[in-house]
Amino acid sequence: MADQPNQGPSRRQFLTSAAALGAGAGISAVAGSASAATPDPLITEVQDWASGLGDGVDASPYGVPIQFEGDVIRRNVEWLTADTISSINFTPIHALDGTITPQGCAFERHHSGAIELKKEDYRLMINGLVDTPLVFSYEDLERFPRQNHTYFLECAANTGMEWAGAQLNGAQFTHGMIHNMEYSGVTLRTLLEEAGLDAAGDLKDKWVYVEGADASSNGRSIPMEKALDDCLIAFKANGEALRMEHGYPVRLVVPGWEGNMWVKWIRRIEVMDGPVESREETSKYTDVLEDGTARKWTWVMDAKSIVTSPSPQAPIKHGHGPLxxxxxxxxxxGKITRVDVSKDGGKTWETARLGKEGEDKALTRFYLDTEWNGEEMFLQSRAIDETGYVQPTKTQLREVRGLNSIYHNNCIQTWWVKADGEAENVEVS
Amino acid sequence: MADQPNQGPSRRQFLTSAAALGAGAGISAVAGSASAATPDPLITEVQDWASGLGDGVDASPYGVPIQFEGDVIRRNVEWLTADTISSINFTPIHALDGTITPQGCAFERHHSGAIELKKEDYRLMINGLVDTPLVFSYEDLERFPRQNHTYFLECAANTGMEWAGAQLNGAQFTHGMIHNMEYSGVTLRTLLEEAGLDAAGDLKDKWVYVEGADASSNGRSIPMEKALDDCLIAFKANGEALRMEHGYPVRLVVPGWEGNMWVKWIRRIEVMDGPVESREETSKYTDVLEDGTARKWTWVMDAKSIVTSPSPQAPIKHGHGPLxxxxxxxxxxGKITRVDVSKDGGKTWETARLGKEGEDKALTRFYLDTEWNGEEMFLQSRAIDETGYVQPTKTQLREVRGLNSIYHNNCIQTWWVKADGEAENVEVS
Incomplete structure (x- = not known):
């Protein structure tokens, strides 16, 4: 390592001297390294990790993140629910990049806890208005043609605490009831056709009722049109088996629709003449309007977006300049076609760059490469999808839906970024 | 659960009675459930997991696979190397589906062990023929525009033990030195331009030399054309931080080129007039031909494919019928445009279905939905890419390269599937 970087009029000098303002010893040492007066020992000296052997390939049978990433984990909010058995934790979206959510940090919602169900003990029944009621073992399911699709799953209650005002300080807590994985499985259409849908007559008015093997059963009604469109009986997520907490060995995937319908440990699919009007689609997962009436069958998760960084859990620590x-x-x-970012609470907007082209009913990463020099920002993002729909403001949403709702809050979120780079969840009028 | 499936002339009856032939109690119970005479208690009785509460959302800060998947792990082959510090383990590709490889089971190759390097202690130097030598901290890197791309990484030695004949019995061991992840990072071009490439004059003949922070340093030379094309300085894989064993906090991504060049814990990039001819590109990672001369600069991983199931570690257990x-x-x-599958050792071929359209320099999943009735199969697959290149047979490869090579074996692989569904690694002439 004989070469020493020279002090020069480069952008990098700007970066490091700016960085030294906002952070600790590590960053300052870099700035120092650019100056001949204070050599950076991390550059000039052979470090421990370069002078000896590291760990072997068998250190862990299943690899987990390095200890320094111990804060990039799902988190619960204790006051939200009385017990973790019927609770939620949140994906650390403020700390992730790209679009895939690793299973290890993908949020969970349990209605009666996560159950441990062996493949050998797994059965899926299709019954009701079909020619031949069927029971499939796990091995049976693996014998039907499979598909691979990346889809987001968003809980209907994501951002639900924000209806009445800014409450939870962090993207993980306001928007972390979401994940995005590549699923492998059999289409629900394939299995329904295997059971023979002819008995159902005109399919247009038919429904399926789906339930899980856990004690809550979490039964939901799905119109036949959706069941035959793009639903999957999935065994794998991001290539490997579903995690126990995500429904091992088999869950239902209902692309673009609220997460509660993605029944985990799915055990039964009944073809019916109409919906069941179960607990999970009447007293829960309906939207109470201003006049006290409730909207029901609000399945689709409308277009939505969130700035993950900077955000309250991911403040700007590197000082002024490129951000x-x-x-x-x-x-x-469907697909996201455009995302706009505002720094002034929605008065003016800049179009962001998409990490890659939007995919059908999947997360899309956006970036705005900009400069920041300590000015206060009211950061917002708004998503536009292929139907032309534009993500609404909180005010627009309240005009239609009032303040009584919990579910389906897809409003534009605001982070107040202060001069010191810290950010806070606020409302702008 | 009042509904009982009826015995009927469905494909499912075929599935389950077939399944009963080949496997244990679980499968037999399913077959039984289809008959009124032997009700399946898994269908007719309330099970433990449906009659009580499961685990809460806080069971594990970072989620790992369920205990029943304990065999879906990276595996070492002890006789391949003298020590795990300078060894390899293999991705369990026989047990995965879709295209994404989870970090937890993505193979590792260490030359002097995996090192533990904090973000705060991380530095990346660019020096040599540039206007301004630069040193970047981790935080500096995060301030440049980022991209997201899914790429495969294949070790040059993948399938290397098979040159002389069928040796390792399992897709994990013959083809598991590969993984496929979505990377987020800054382009190498961006950082090189930041340092000012003008000093390098005509870039056409220039090279970069890249090295890692571990004791091996693993230095490699890369032509400037590739460095400026699609190389990434990556911080994240599948959304989260790189695992320690994959180069935390920063590794080089060299899409489509042999994995050894994807330097982990990357610490220095020197712009030079020519290649260094380092250990890793002379005594290693060159291909010894029949006459004793060695091919060098054989960077690109040519088109290749492997049947992951059925395979020696994933035999057919469900009996005859749909497979x-x-x-x-x-x-x-580039992209995979077609994959063919042969059941008779390459005499006849059927075109497989791609799980989704091939992506640039990324894994593509293929499926052949077929029937199997106990006949012996010599299963092969051959990949065709967007350049029109067709994956060669082992005979074709040997004609050109002889038997002395280790690296860059992309020949067609054969699994002999026997009447009992077990599979074995064999050669067909």
């Missing part, structure tokens, strides 16, 4: 603003956008109606 | 044959295909030259 990458990034976040996620998604729509249950 | 899904599946596997992976990839090319360092």
């Amino acid at each position: 990458v603003i990034t976040g996620l956008a998604w729509s249950g109606h | 899904v044959i599946t596997g992976l295909a990839w090319s360092g030259h």
